[in-house]
Structures are given as C-alpha cells and as structure tokens.
Amino acid sequence: MEMMIYSIVSVKKNTKKLDALLAGIKGLSNTDLYVVTLDEIAAVVSDVNRADLIVDKSSAIEYAGVIETLAQQFTLLPVRYGSVMESTDTTKKMLERNYNEIQCNLLKVENKxxxxxxxxxxxxxxxxxxxxxxxxxxxxxxxxxxxxxxxxxxxxxxxxxxxxxxxxxxxxxxxxxxxxxxxxxxxxxxxxxxxxxxxxxxxxxxxxxxxxxxxxxxxxxxxxxxxxxxxxxxxxxxxxxxxxxxxxx
Amino acid sequence: MSENKILFNTGSLDEISEEMAKLASKEESRLELSPENADSGLAKLVLTIVELIRKLVEKQAMRRVDGGSLTEEEIERLGETLMKLEMKMEELKKHFNLTDRDLNINLGPLGNLM
Structure with a gap:
C-alpha cells in the first residue's frame, strides 16, 4: 500500500508520546496516522491510494492541519503536500539515505x-x-x-x-x-x-x-x-x- | 489564513485579504506554454526577454547620462535610439495583444524577472 508522508519528526528513540498524539488525530480522508521509525527520527504517514487522491485546496488545508498539530508538540520537518512513498520499506530506506541531512535540519529548527x-x-x-x-x-x-x-x-x-x-x-x-x-x-x-x-x-x-x-x-x-x-x-x-x-x- | 494566526496587524482583515490576493496573482504569473497557445506563448516569452534587455540598456544609458560624460550630440543620438526602441516595443506589444503586466515571468524561488 502506498503512503502519504506528512512530516519527519524528531522522536529521540521514544515514539510513545507521538503514538499517543497520533491516536487522537486523523490523516487525509479520515485515514489513520502511524509512524515509520528509524533510530531517532520518525516519518508520520497514512495509507493512500494514489488513484483516489483528490488534490485540492481543502485537502491541502487538512494536510497542513495535521502538520500543525504535530508541530505543537514535536520538532519536525514538514514534508511537501502530496509526497507519496511506495511502501514502509521504501520510506525506511529514504530515511536511511537522508538520515544525516534530516538530523542536521531537525537540529536547526529544534524548539523553534x-x-x-x-x-x-x-x-x-x-x-x-x-x-x-x-x-x-x-x-x-x-x-x-x-x-x-x-x-x-x-x-x-x-x-x-x-x-x-x-x-x-x-x-x-x-x-x-x-x-x-x-x-x-x-x-x-x-x-x-x-x-x-x-x-x-x-x-x-x-x-x-x-x-x-x-x-x-x-x-x-x-x-x-x-x-x-x-x-x-x-x-x-x-x-x-x-x-x-x-x-x- | 485563520484570524488567530495574525499576531499583529494595524489594518483590517479585508485589507490583508486584498494584499494576499495581489501576492497570489503574482505567483500565478508564470509562463504557460501548451500546444494550443504555442504561438502567443512564444511571442510572450521572446518579447519578455527583449523587454528585459531593452530595460537593461536603458538603465545603463541613464547611468552614463547621469555620469555627465556624454556630449550633446551623444545625448541626442541616445535619446533618439531609446525613444525608437520604446516605440517599436509598444508596436510589438500591440501586435501580439500583450500588456506590460504580461511581459513578466515568475521564476519561482528567484522571484519575478522584472
């Protein structure tokens, strides 16, 4: 199943707080949000069928709303609206390939x-x-x-x-x-x-x-x-x- | 933009909306080329570049005049050249049904061409 990425969050090896927050919010089209974790970072994602994806203003606002809610409690890097990965595996590999750059950027925006x-x-x-x-x-x-x-x-x-x-x-x-x-x-x-x-x-x-x-x-x-x-x-x-x-x- | 995101503002919300609309329309002023409008799109692109060069030439000329190094005869010739260039440009814009506003391209993160 393909997945939409909302943001990459600094979790410092502890995803409990993030999991608890995600349990209370929904992704695009009322989908469940979950995380793909790699060491100290986690990508917040939801399952999506690219063919069913409606790209419009209200959907973009909804997407921004998810990032906004996460940003209130976590240091994160917002991901561009409409970013879709093929699977959990490709998402994890993407996190691996870009781990150092992601950490550098997270450090720059930490608590800001x-x-x-x-x-x-x-x-x-x-x-x-x-x-x-x-x-x-x-x-x-x-x-x-x-x-x-x-x-x-x-x-x-x-x-x-x-x-x-x-x-x-x-x-x-x-x-x-x-x-x-x-x-x-x-x-x-x-x-x-x-x-x-x-x-x-x-x-x-x-x-x-x-x-x-x-x-x-x-x-x-x-x-x-x-x-x-x-x-x-x-x-x-x-x-x-x-x-x-x-x-x- | 929701009202609670506005931390400081001396104008009204209507005024902000108006300014935001101007910014949004600026973002939309990208060059649009498609099979249906290839001719007019290309004319717009070419004239935009010509206008950019004409303005650069004009600016350089003004700097020379401002420097005070030109003779009366040179000023006369420069004035004639710039005037004719501007008139020719107006003619071309009219021919391709373009306005000054059309002769600008949004280059995304680089901003507007002119």
Whole structure:
C-alpha cells in the first residue's frame, strides 16, 4: 500500500508520546496516522491510494492541519503536500539515505517556530512623498535657454524617472535594513524577498525560539510606530516550512 | 489564513485579504506554454526577454547620462535610439495583444524577472 508522508519528526528513540498524539488525530480522508521509525527520527504517514487522491485546496488545508498539530508538540520537518512513498520499506530506506541531512535540519529548527512578516505600503502615497522631496532638490541640468530636440527632452524625462526610481529603491532598502537589524537583535534566522508586489515592500520569514514570541511582537510594534505610513502584518506560529534545506535522495 | 494566526496587524482583515490576493496573482504569473497557445506563448516569452534587455540598456544609458560624460550630440543620438526602441516595443506589444503586466515571468524561488 502506498503512503502519504506528512512530516519527519524528531522522536529521540521514544515514539510513545507521538503514538499517543497520533491516536487522537486523523490523516487525509479520515485515514489513520502511524509512524515509520528509524533510530531517532520518525516519518508520520497514512495509507493512500494514489488513484483516489483528490488534490485540492481543502485537502491541502487538512494536510497542513495535521502538520500543525504535530508541530505543537514535536520538532519536525514538514514534508511537501502530496509526497507519496511506495511502501514502509521504501520510506525506511529514504530515511536511511537522508538520515544525516534530516538530523542536521531537525537540529536547526529544534524548539523553534516560523513567523511571517509582511510590510505593505501605499505605493502611490510613498511615490508622492518622495516626489515632493525630490522637487525641493536641485533639478536636472537642462542647459536652460537652449532649445532642445524631442530626443533630448525624451532622454531627460527618462533620466528624471530613473533618478526617482533609484531614490525609491534607496528609501525602501533603508527601511528593509532597519527591519532586518531589528530582527537580528532577536537572534532569529530570517529570509526575505523585497518588492514582491508594488505594495508589498518586504516579505520575511523568521525562525525563532518558541518562547521569544512576545519579543518579536514587541519589535514589530516598535517598527510600526517608527513607520506610520506602512502596514506591518505578523503571522504565526507556523511549522518551519521555509527553513528546511534538504534535497531528498 | 485563520484570524488567530495574525499576531499583529494595524489594518483590517479585508485589507490583508486584498494584499494576499495581489501576492497570489503574482505567483500565478508564470509562463504557460501548451500546444494550443504555442504561438502567443512564444511571442510572450521572446518579447519578455527583449523587454528585459531593452530595460537593461536603458538603465545603463541613464547611468552614463547621469555620469555627465556624454556630449550633446551623444545625448541626442541616445535619446533618439531609446525613444525608437520604446516605440517599436509598444508596436510589438500591440501586435501580439500583450500588456506590460504580461511581459513578466515568475521564476519561482528567484522571484519575478522584472
């Protein structure tokens, strides 16, 4: 029978606590959850028939719910939705082949959880503010008095846009620098993408010790006070979805 | 996202949903090639790359102008070249029924091309 893997859990050679937890929860399509163990790690799985598997949003949410419940009590590596192994034997062999990498990743995320921080801006308002500021600065030298051709005028218009774009990016980079400095003070590991959309100036994922939640909330509150024109949205706690660096062999 | 997962937010839930929808639509902007749309898909791919190169050329040109090392004649010629390139690009976009928004590709973990 094929099996779906939900996550790989650090059990430290004791699966009793995990077995007890699994007895109270169900896998996709109300299936029973059980473990395939290898030394200090265990893969949480449920039987699945690939042909009957319905891949949709509600199923993905259900899958994430199982990982979420496990993550509340165990250090784990979430496995990508839809990962199916052929049998208990192939699952065990996979754990064997990747044992060291799995242990390394489990160690990295031990007693830590993931948070998401998104910072949104009103892009039009931000551009207007910067435009107002740039207009008080010395204008581009256009050699006043000399009649310009349409090509020169076009080029200087482009130059003005280019300078504005550069100042906008510099402004955003300064904000990002400030945010990441705040996060670094919490001894967190973070990864970010900047300017994901015109209004999302930074999208950060943060890995932090479970007991440092309040410190993070406080840091975000302080940033919000500093940047009243921006909107900070902090979410969590999530299993460490973005901090598993492993390519399964 | 369930409400209890939001630890800090100064806006409303509607505002968050709106922003999340924008992020989701960005994720969806991948290049889709299939037997049915091979022509338009290929045009989109080619024009995206052309537009990327045009923008890089434009940026490099702006840096040179900003550096102040160009003569009036060079500025004139550069302006003419860039203007004609932009006009030609607009013509091609119109011909293949593409917008600026179409000329971008989501490269997954690498983010957007432009």
């Amino acid at each position: 959880v993931e948070y998401g921080l998104k910072v949104f801006c009103d892009s039009e308002k931000l551009k207007t503010e910067l435009k107002d500021k740039s207009e008080t600065e010395p204008a581009i030298e256009l050699e006043q008095g000399i009649e310009k051709s349409i090509y020169s005028k076009y080029l200087y218009k482009k130059l003005k846009e280019h300078r504005f774009e550069e100042s906008l990016l510099a402004h955003i980079d300064a904000i990002i620098q400030n945010i990441t400095t705040h996060l670094a003070q919490l001894n967190s590991i973070h990864r970010f993408k900047k300017m994901v959309t015109e209004t999302t100036i930074i999208d950060v994922v943060i890995l932090l010790k479970k007991n440092e939640k309040e410190g993070l909330i406080q840091a975000v509150k302080e940033l919000q006070i500093q940047y009243t024109g921006l909107k900070f949205v902090l979410t969590g706690q999530w299993p460490p979805y973005n901090f598993v660096d492993i390519t399964i062999k």
